[in-house]
Amino acid sequence: MTGNRAVRIVALAALAALLSAPSASSAADRLSIQIALDRNRVAVGEQAQATVFLRSDGLDLPQFAFPTVPGLTVVRVADSQNFSWVNGRLSRSTTTLFTVTPSAPGRYTIPPIRIASGMERAESAPLTLEVGGAGSTAPPPAVPPGGGTGEPSPVWGDQSSPDLFVRLDVDRRRVYWNQPLIARFTFYTRVRLEQEALWEIAEAPGFWREILGEPRRQRVRVGGHEYLSTQIVVAYFPTRTGRLAIGPGKVEARVLRRVDTPDPWSLLGMPEVRTETIPLATDRVAIDVRPLPGGAPADFRGAVGRLSLDVRVDRKEARVGEPVTVTTVIRGDGNLAAAGDPDVRSTIPLRSYEVGGGTTTDRSGDRLRGERRHEVAFVPEVPGAFSIEPVRLTWFDPFEERYRTQVSDQIRIDVAPSAGGGDAGSGIAALGPPAALRNGTGPRGSLDPVPPAGAVALALGSGALFAGMALWARARESASRDPRHRRRVALERLLRSARAARAGTDRGGAGAARVALLVPEALGIRYEADVEGRSLEDAIALARARGAPPELGDEARRLVSALERLAFAGISGAAGSDDPLADAERFIERLAREVA
Amino acid sequence: MTADASALMNAGTVALEQGRVGEAVAFLTAAQRLDPRAADIARNLGLAEARVQVGRGDESAPARLGPPPPALSVAEAWWLAALLLAVAAIARAVRTLRPTATPRLGTRVIAIVPAAVGSLLVVWLTIVAFGERAHPEAVVVAPLLEARRGADEPQGPPVLLRAGERVRLGRAAGADVEVRLGGTSIGWATREGLWRVSDAARYTSRFAR
Numbered sequence: 001m002t003g004n005r006a007v008r009i010v011a012l013a014a015l016a017a018l019l020s021a022p023s024a025s026s027a028a029d030r031l032s033i034q035i036a037l038d039r040n041r042v043a044v045g046e047q048a049q050a051t052v053f054l055r056s057d058g059l060d061l062p063q064f065a066f067p068t069v070p071g072l073t074v075v076r077v078a079d080s081q082n083f084s085w086v087n088g089r090l091s092r093s094t095t096t097l098f099t100v101t102p103s104a105p106g107r108y109t110i111p112p113i114r115i116a117s118g119m120e121r122a123e124s125a126p127l128t129l130e131v132g133g134a135g136s137t138a139p140p141p142a143v144p145p146g147g148g149t150g151e152p153s154p155v156w157g158d159q160s161s162p163d164l165f166v167r168l169d170v171d172r173r174r175v176y177w178n179q180p181l182i183a184r185f186t187f188y189t190r191v192r193l194e195q196e197a198l199w200e201i202a203e204a205p206g207f208w209r210e211i212l213g214e215p216r217r218q219r220v221r222v223g224g225h226e227y228l229s230t231q232i233v234v235a236y237f238p239t240r241t242g243r244l245a246i247g248p249g250k251v252e253a254r255v256l257r258r259v260d261t262p263d264p265w266s267l268l269g270m271p272e273v274r275t276e277t278i279p280l281a282t283d284r285v286a287i288d289v290r291p292l293p294g295g296a297p298a299d300f301r302g303a304v305g306r307l308s309l310d311v312r313v314d315r316k317e318a319r320v321g322e323p324v325t326v327t328t329v330i331r332g333d334g335n336l337a338a339a340g341d342p343d344v345r346s347t348i349p350l351r352s353y354e355v356g357g358g359t360t361t362d363r364s365g366d367r368l369r370g371e372r373r374h375e376v377a378f379v380p381e382v383p384g385a386f387s388i389e390p391v392r393l394t395w396f397d398p399f400e401e402r403y404r405t406q407v408s409d410q411i412r413i414d415v416a417p418s419a420g421g422g423d424a425g426s427g428i429a430a431l432g433p434p435a436a437l438r439n440g441t442g443p444r445g446s447l448d449p450v451p452p453a454g455a456v457a458l459a460l461g462s463g464a465l466f467a468g469m470a471l472w473a474r475a476r477e478s479a480s481r482d483p484r485h486r487r488r489v490a491l492e493r494l495l496r497s498a499r500a501a502r503a504g505t506d507r508g509g510a511g512a513a514r515v516a517l518l519v520p521e522a523l524g525i526r527y528e529a530d531v532e533g534r535s536l537e538d539a540i541a542l543a544r545a546r547g548a549p550p551e552l553g554d555e556a557r558r559l560v561s562a563l564e565r566l567a568f569a570g571i572s573g574a575a576g577s578d579d580p581l582a583d584a585e586r587f588i589e590r591l592a593r594e595v596a
Numbered sequence: 597m598t599a600d601a602s603a604l605m606n607a608g609t610v611a612l613e614q615g616r617v618g619e620a621v622a623f624l625t626a627a628q629r630l631d632p633r634a635a636d637i638a639r640n641l642g643l644a645e646a647r648v649q650v651g652r653g654d655e656s657a658p659a660r661l662g663p664p665p666p667a668l669s670v671a672e673a674w675w676l677a678a679l680l681l682a683v684a685a686i687a688r689a690v691r692t693l694r695p696t697a698t699p700r701l702g703t704r705v706i707a708i709v710p711a712a713v714g715s716l717l718v719v720w721l722t723i724v725a726f727g728e729r730a731h732p733e734a735v736v737v738a739p740l741l742e743a744r745r746g747a748d749e750p751q752g753p754p755v756l757l758r759a760g761e762r763v764r765l766g767r768a769a770g771a772d773v774e775v776r777l778g779g780t781s782i783g784w785a786t787r788e789g790l791w792r793v794s795d796a797a798r799y800t801s802r803f804a805r
Contacts, residue, residue: 321651321740321758351742353754379756381739428650431661434609434643435636437805442602443631443669447794449725451674459674459718462681466711469685469692 030057031120033064033113036206036240037100038177039291041130048100048129049177049302050074051239052113053208055093062117066098069108072129073101095208097302097338102131163191166251168282176290178304178335179398180235180368182212185249185282188220188227194254194275206244206289207236212363235368237335238289246287251280292396296403299343303395305334309342311391311408319416323377325355326388326411331371336361339395341374347387347410351379380415387412483528484595490525491592494518498588502581509567515584516563519556523548526591536560559584599797601630605637607796607803612644617651618737618759619791619803620644625735625762626796630669638664648760673721680714731764731776734790741790743775743783755782757789765792 038049054061066074076098102108107130112123164187171182212233220229236246255276292304310329318324326344330336336359346352355377361370380386388411397404445452451459479485498518501511520539524531529542540553562580565571608623624641631637642661668676687707736757743755757763757775763782766774772784791799 351740355753379740428643428646431643431646431658434612434640437606437609438602438636440602441600442605442627442634444598444600445630445669445671446597447599447626447629447797449629449670449721449728451721451725452671455671455674455678459678459681459714462678462685462714464685466681466685466688466707469688473688473692 031055031062031115031117031122033115033122033124034205035110035113035124035127037127037129038240040128041132042102043132044102044105046101049239050098050100050110050127051208052096052098052124053093053239054096054115056117056120060117061092061094062115064113064115067111067113069110071103071106072108072110073103075099075101093208095337099302100129102129105131107131164189164253164255164278164280166249166280166282168247168249168285170246170285170287173286174288174290175238176304176396176398176401177238177241177292178302178338178396180237180305180334181287182366183234183236183246183285184231185234186229186231187251187253187280188222188229189253190225190227192256194256204236204244204246206240206242207238207246209237210235210361210363210368212366212368233366236287237338238287241289241291244287244289245284247282247284249282253278253280293401293403296396297394297405299392299405300394300396300403301338301340303330303334303336303339303393304398305332305336305395306397306399307332307334307336307339307393307395307406309391309393309406309408311344311388311411313388313411313413316412317414317416318380320380320383323353323355323379324413325375325377328374328376328391328393329371330393331369333367333369334395335368336370336372339372339393341372342391342393344374344376344391345389346378347389350381350386353377353379378413380413383415383417385412385414487525487528488592488595491522491588491595494522494525495585495588495592498581498585502585509570512563512581513567515581516560516567519560519563519584519587522588522591523552523556526595555587559587597797599626599630601627601634601637603800604630604796605634605640606805607800608637608644609640610803610805612640612647614803616737616759616803617644617647618735618739619799621648621760621762622735622737622791622793622796623800623803625733625793628664629793630671632667632669633664635664644760648758651758651760670721670724673717677714677717677721680710680717684708684711684714728794731766733793734763734765735793736761736763736789737791738786738789741785743785745783757785763790765790 032055034053036051036053038051042048050066052064052066054064056062066076068074076096100110107128110127110129112126114121114123116122166185166187169184169186175181212235216231216233218229218231220227238244255278257274257276308331310331312327312329314325314327315322328342328344330339330342341357344352353376354374356375357373359370359372361368378386378388390410391408392405394403394405396402498515501515504511520531520534520536523529523539523543527543527546527548529539529546531539531542534542536557540548540556544550544553559580563584566580604623604627608620608627611617611623612620621641621644624637624644627637628634628641639661642658646658646661684707687703687710691703691707736759739759741757741759743757745751745754755775764776764779766776766781768774768787769784771786771788773787773790775782775785775790
């Protein structure tokens with residue numbers, strides 16, 4: 001090893017560091033879920049705290065449901081969500097706290113929680129909760145492997161002045177459940193590295209963690225030598241009691257080293273540089289996590305830290321129907337996500353709505369500070385006054401090692417009548433008084449928009465009549481366009497003329513002459529021949545050309561002859577016909593029947 | 597159920613004087629359905645609606661109340677449609693039974709125009725009737741009514757409705773009914789806080805004087 005030789009080539013500085021800790025899921029996993037209990041054994045009536053930590057890198061965070069275990073009552077207490085941008089990838093995590101209350105002694109197994117996001121799947125390990133009878137005590141906490149010292153891990157050089165080393169420092173080794181501790185992972189180097197630092201953080205079992213700020217770089221002197229240090233500060237929150245561990249933190253540094261040139265003439269005498277990968281790791285640091293002392297007030301919801309409560313209202317005078325918003329703000333150091341929101345109640349029953357809230361966390365310093373805001377709107381419905389009851393916040397102060405409670409003052413809200421209520425505003429008063437009451441009855445009817453029966457009958461009848469008339473007219477118009485119909489109508493017209501001639505007073509003279517003209521016309525209509533202005537013989541010839549039988553022509557001749565005798569000589573009975581008018585009428589009638 | 601416009605008008609006026617604007621709007625809206633051209637009903641309904649507007653902080657409350665619009669009640673509109681159809685049918689029958697060599701334009705117009713107007717009116721009234729049956733008009737009578745999202749619907753903040761606001765009702769489930777505004781469901785509210793306008797006649801005895 002020639003690690004402590006100075007490298008003098010142009011700077012190709014870099015740092016590759018990896019901080020990792022043993023974890024149920026691999027650091028390469030993009031989706032992970034862990035569940036932890038703050039204790040493995042409780043008595044009936046006691047509560048255990050379950051913490052579910054869900055993490056995804058570059059994926060949507062899926063929803064999960066706490067498994068149903070007969071005999072265990074599980075209540076979701078608080079949620080927190082965290083976003084961080086690490087190594088160019090968005091990392092999201094949620095921490096959800098549940099209280100687990102057993103109803104009977106026994107051994108309960110909480111099955112794995114399975115989640116999926118896209119193609120990624122993950123599941124937690126099953127947990128076992130021992131429940132003893134009332135008054136039984138919790139067993140001593142489990143002791144994890146390890147138990148580090150936090151001493152540096154040197155590389156190269158001698159123990160007093162290595163070129164590279166990493167170390168892990170924690171601000172305290174004994175904490176209470178949910179009390180944050182600060183861990184600093186620091187990488188020291190006084191040699192040139194190939195790459196810029198890349199950090200990837202893994203979880204420690206039994207903790208959930210928040211990274212505080214960006215990696216911090218500075219030049220420091222250690223053992224009389226100047227180093228470039230890169231430090232990541234992480235806040236760890238223990239989610240179960242017992243002996244837990246953080247670390248080891250691991251760093252993989254790519255160091256540039258100059259080596260002796262085998263051929264002094266090669267590369268024009270420039271020194272040759274080679275990259276060497278150096279893995280480094282801190283020790284594991286053991287942490288004793290103590291359960292919170294007994295005797296917690298009934299309204300304690302798991303808040304641990306140094307907290308304060310602020311309660312305010314957006315108005316102390318309101319009208320009926322106007323919402324009054326009460327805002328509670330919990331500030332301080334600690335796990336605010338686990339603090340839960342205090343109950344806000346009014347002295348009289350009112351409609352209330354949760355209208356807002358959220359947790360703001362400041363990760364820029366060496367402490368995880370923040371505030372948790374919760375807004376509740378109360379809507380008064382009657383004039384008068386009501387009050388917001390004193391709001392209580394109870395938390396455990398790990399520095400004073402006792403539970404503390406802060407109670408706000410009662411806040412009185414005066415409620416005036418609504419402007420739309422019995423007291424009309426000046427604008428309403430300007431509209432004048434309402435119209436007087438009526439005497440007697442007014443129009444009567446159904447309030448449903450159904451049609452009156454009479455109107456329906458009239459409309460339906462009218463519609464039917466309209467449709468019937470329209471159909472009739474249409475049928476008649478259609479029939480009038482039929483050639484057979486037209487011929488039949490024409491023959492019927494001739495028939496009516498013949499009957500009129502026979503019934504008239506001049507049946508012996510002019511009537512017979514008119515009917516004599518009708519016979520060839522009827523023949524032409526029957527056989528669709530244009531006989532207008534033609535002689536009888538021409539008409540017969542045209543009819544025969546269109547299919548008339550010869551005897552029909554003979555009959556027409558006899559009829560016309562008899563009619564002419566009657567018209568011009570007053571002779572009837574000749575040519576085999578006593579009543580030529582009646583014969584002509586029958587002749588036309590027969591032709592009309594043939595057409596029909 | 598047959599209702600009397602005067603009884604509804606009186607109940608609405610009493611409710612208005614008692615500051616019960618929700619009930620007043622419901623009664624007077626029902627009265628106006630039966631007697632839409634009555635000036636007293638229109639005036640008191642305008643007063644009640646102005647109080648509703650002022651109550652919700654609406655600055656556009658009217659400065660004065662105008663005369664009632666020349667509207668028809670639903671029953672009158674149905675009769676008008678039926679009469680138009682009858683006129684059209686008679687004109688058509690005359691044209692059909694007494695045909696002329698050259699049809700007259702007057703008889704054709706008398707047959708066609710009333711038929712078209714009457715038919716359109718019938719279609720519109722039918723749509724109104726089906727709309728009322730599917731989503732009846734209702735008025736909020738509770739001082740404040742909360743319309744919450746259903747369990748199987750996208751969650752959102754509840755909508756607070758004030759007394760006198762008009763909504764449409766949808767499906768019913770248990771003690772709750774779906775509340776609709778502008779053709780959109782806004783949530784579910786308790787039935788007790790809403791009166792259907794067509795049911796207003798049932799409550800007139802509570803506001804008798």
